[in-house]
Amino acid sequence: MKALIIVLLPIFIYAHSLSVTSSYENKELFIESFFGDGNPCKGCNFVVKKDEKELYKGSLDNEGVFEEEVVLETPFDIHVDGGMGHWADVSIEGNEMDEESDITNNSNTTMNSIDETKIRQIIRSELNKQNSKIEIMIEKNKSNTEKMLIGLGYILGIFGLWQLILRKKEK
Template identity: 25%
Template structure:
């Protein structure tokens, strides 16, 4: 009877360890990916649940449907990446980051939802350009459509980049183990200790009865 009780206790401890420990490790090493389109490049960052950057990992951009690779790159030491793609490829793509050891992070983005074109060919805009008579002291600043679009994009980029950084930082904080997960781990440890004490007590009682 004592042997069966010992075997059962050992089996319970092993089962709990096998079930919970890998899940805990997998949660800690979950790979998260944040990405967005800018001009003709997919920009983003990959990081683990503890906030550590996914360094030197391969990044694949796959087309929806056939899964063909339309872009390829690598993360840097900060986990950031930039992958060039065909700007006319306006469809849903999946960004896959291979963190090694079976850790894959992925995210889908709809390229058609990003409008990077700036149309400055409005007739009202052209009509407002100064005429020769309105030019003062022959000082004229001429900007073509591409230059204007470039200026607009530069201003927008300077405003949006800090927002992207804040979003990534917020996602890192949210992906870290929370209070409930920490308390769950503590409870798991105390549970194992309780089982061990129960096993020890049962083993001692068996010897005392003998």
């Protein structure tokens, strides 16, 4: 029974890890948080901080999402508290969309003056940024799984050696 607990404990611990994704564009803060088993972090509290100074507090909805217009100055950090020792942090760096860009929305410029290739370049650029963030998260989770499996291998190896020593003493 003890061996079963030792083997399964890391799996249960990893299953309740907390993940957070967030973005801040055009003064809209988006946060999504979920546990390792895919369940949303329902009603979890979060704090937005910059240089250890609290800028904003809120809570996630029943789907583990917060999406609202909030005026913040980048960069800042977001700390999500999932309760019972589960927490996660994410950093938001400076946003290119906050700076002056090629596309301005004033009375002299209209959407008709932007050609299709420029729109495609902008969309492709933004999708590449999001894809790279997703790839980083996938790689991070892969490395955590690999570490868990390596640790499990060590535990099983030590347990096997211990059993081997006990059998030799009995003979």
